Amino acid sequence: MYESYYGLDSKPFQLTPDPDFFFASRWHKRAMSYLQYGLSQAEGFIVITGDIGTGKTTIANSLVAEIEDDIMVAHIVTPKLSPDELVKMVSSKFGLDVAGKTKADILKMLEVYLYDLSATGRRALLLVDEAQNLPLETIEELRMLSNFQEFGKPLLQSFLLGQEELQPILRAPNMEQFRQRIVASCHLAPLTQEETKEYIEFRLHHAGWNGSTLFADEAFARIYQFTRGVPRKINTLMDRILLFGYLEELETLTEEAVDSVISEVREEMFLPETNAVEPDSEDDDEYEPAVGANAQHKPRKKLMTPNGNEIQDAEYYKAMLSELVDALDDAISHKIKLTQYIDKLLKKKYRTYVRLKEDD
Template sequence: MYIDHFGMQELPFTLTPNTRFFLQLPTHQEALNLLLVALGSGDGFIKVVGEVGTGKTMLCRTLLNTLEKEPCITAYIPNPYLSPEGLRHNFALEIGIENALQLRDFELVNRINQRLVEIAGQGLYTVLIVDEAQAMPEETIEALRLLTNLETESNKLFQVVLFGQPELDQLLRRPSLRQLLQRITFSCYLHTLSAEEIRHYLEQRATRAGYKGLSLFSSGASKLIAKVTGGVPRLVNILAHKSLMSAYGRGDYVIGKPHVIKAIEDTEGVSVPAMTGYMPFIFGSVILASSVGGLLYWAVMRGLI
């Protein structure tokens, strides 16, 4: 691929949530700080909401990695489309109850309670992290609420962090789930990135991948990526990756608008916006025009890119 061409050690814009590339930007760093403060204060339910592709899973993985350094036992459920029994079994396995699958439901709840008391007795606290929480069936969310009733006289035995898309808010507003909604003490929302944040994001990820040159993306390329992606990090990654491939194929070392345009043309769900002084073109192809004047206009525009 283009790694050697740009002097990198790894691909900088993959869709895998590699926490080495965690966004050092206000919207995500502030969310992480809020989560750590809320968990440190013993709050029961915490909710993180963001649109598709805004970095929820990356934040979730970063939180898990951070909690590994704390006096904490973490239980992680990445796919919460479970029955109430399935939720309890998964939680029990995550906190170290090895024979959880052999226990009947009543016995399982008692064993979970005993295990949580054991953990608290060791000076540790327990955190259950649920990703894609908007996919939880309503009866499973209610089962989770009932499970959090396990507590000592002074403390909750475990805390819950819910990560989800905006549909999670709609789900929790149902009258039947109003008791759980009242227990959510902190909520944070992941917003899309501004054009300036995207510029920093592109350079930061390239640098962490090993790039040592000056700005890899031109100002025009960065602004164009920001415009067509609406600031969604996942789309930014897709276009940045394809732009690097386009530049590598042409032997270029700086990403310009033409490389981004080629990436846009190769990506579903985005389109080249109408821009003053620009006519879209495809690398390596002939643009058909209906007149000599049209061909001349195209040539002039291409020279300006």
């Protein structure tokens, strides 16, 4: 509707993930590099996490669009699948007939398929989207599928994409074997204020925009403040802004125009008014992104030392805490194993005691 009015060839802000509109922010570049690196290694798991709407599926689709014919790709979006259901779904995605087959039969069929694929110089890649929905035992089944190997290389490689809830699942003590097979992992962060402007202009250009002044600088700041740099939220808001501009016959979209659309969206989605302070692009890290429909933007708490000094290198401490969590997981795992060993030893001694008493 508004495309011809603003000289566009197509809609620039569709909600459906489109690899042609992939915007490589700093974190998205890193995630794509990890995926490409993992693909070149032809082994191990790659884990990409991020909040809702940060572009995980777009990255996956962009990667698939670049893949050569020597890699067969199966892409699944997972509800809460049991291990058996996962095996059936993966096999069916690779074109195998699983109707009426037992799990053992399906696994054998999948193994033959993967070996035949390897014999032709090709291999299989499984993209698992919304992986945070998978139970632990189903993720373990994924690891077992990677045991189909030839010449020391797995015949099936898997990439896991999921929301932030996937991280604690993979940190569970009984997921140690899976963690050891993760080649790389990355968490997608929302766009910064500067990247939000670049993202909007990138998609407009890709849709045929001639580069004339369409948005006032203040309008970009308001868009970032409301969306907090989440690409899907930006797409939703931008589509409404362009429609508003067309209906009001605006050639330049100002801060006031953006505010009018934001007010409409708030009323439709029952979002509360916020008194958020608009952050400067250099101070983006001082603000905590809102999560959920009713969340309000609030200043992020600064990390402080016991002496009251602000910690400057927060990333260092985040990494250190992550290592401590892993070490704690290992300690818990060792304790569980030790407990199990002592339990077995006591049972063995008890059985010996009972046998001796019976002999008496």
